[in-house]
Amino acid sequence: MAFRGVDYFCVDSLLSEEELMVRQTARRFAEERVLPLIRDCYRDARFPSELIPEMGELGFLGANLHGYGCAGMSNVEYGLVMQELERADSGVRSFVSVQGALVMYPIHAFGSGEQKSRWLPRLQSGRAVGCFGLTEPDFGSNPAGMRSTARRDGDAWVLNGEKTWITNGGMADVAMVWARAEEGILGFLVERGTPGYSVSDIHGKWSMRASVTSSLSFADCRVSESARLPGAKGLKAPLSCLSQARYGIGWGAVGAAMDCYETARQYSIARKQFEGRPIASHQLVQEKLAWMITEITKAQLLALHAGRLKDQGKLEPAQVSMLKRNNVAMALDCARLSRDLLGANGITDEYPVMRHLCNLEPALPAPKGFECFFTP
């Protein structure tokens, strides 16, 4: 049965025809292309890379950027795409977030004309994949402490250091890498195959199994001056990328919560206990469903208002942090309640709930989110 959406408070009436059409396109893609594959991908710890060209064709990659073949969607449309993709799986949403918000966005915002023309059309179409290397083994919440270095040598740069927990790393054609130089933190585009640059994938994850996560290593890795993003100086540049990514996660979490709610609602109506009555007829079960739909509705309104503000150029990083913090926590609580309502069945991969629960677990904000939150 096709997904009918979760809209208790007529939030759809606040969306334009065009926004509804974009959502329908993403919903159909999630339904017809991602959902049939995702259970096996999660079991096999495999990202469905065969879907990348189609996501490019549909305009999902760098969707809210303009020019260079990008779809130029509004931020609300982009958010709706993220919501629908994460309803299918956080790993697919995460691929799109990294490609668009963490690789294409910094090239678009801080890159040279040559970097933009070389990379944006390829990344937009999915002919190239990107990753974003900020986190290091000893510096996660506190990227200001990073140890990776960039040393000038004539008209080249020499990179040394380690990055870890890098989404898309193992399949990336280009890595957006942040390193400390005498001039401050700088950003470099390092291509796969550059001598001194190596990648190894992280295995054994119980979360984000349908996503590639890797460690990147730089040992006297030499790149030319043309690989440096000329407009990116200081930690503000990578933090601005994180703000773009967090905006997408704030919407994506609503999608995961919608799937958990809808699964629990249908299950509670079908499942009979005590004299053949559906468990949904018990008030304690109804209270859980009512809590979920209330919180989802509030999160939908928060995401939509954030999108409208972003489209007016008025959305502050602190507000993005609140959006992500609230919506991820809400989705995680919905996933836990949904798992509870499904009883023992809730722990199997016959239902999507435990997968969402595991995926959402590491998405709760780390302190750098809170710092933003309290320092408008």
Ligand SMILES: Cc1cc2nc3c(=O)[nH]c(=O)nc-3n(C[C@H](O)[C@H](O)[C@H](O)COP(=O)(O)OP(=O)(O)OC[C@H]3O[C@@H](n4cnc5c(N)ncnc54)[C@H](O)[C@@H]3O)c2cc1C
């Ligand atoms: C699936 C996945 C994908 C990722 N993808 C990327 C990517 O593409 N690129 C990238 O650069 N990074 C990526 N990351 C890394 C992510 O950004 C870091 O995991 C995050 O910043 C937290 O860092 P950490 O894991 O080192 O935890 P730590 O910083 O070691 O934190 C551990 C715990 O201590 C708490 N803590 C730390 N400092 C404080 C403090 N001052 N006050 C109170 N509590 C504190 C934290 O909240 C946390 O609970 C990814 C991570 C995961 C799990």
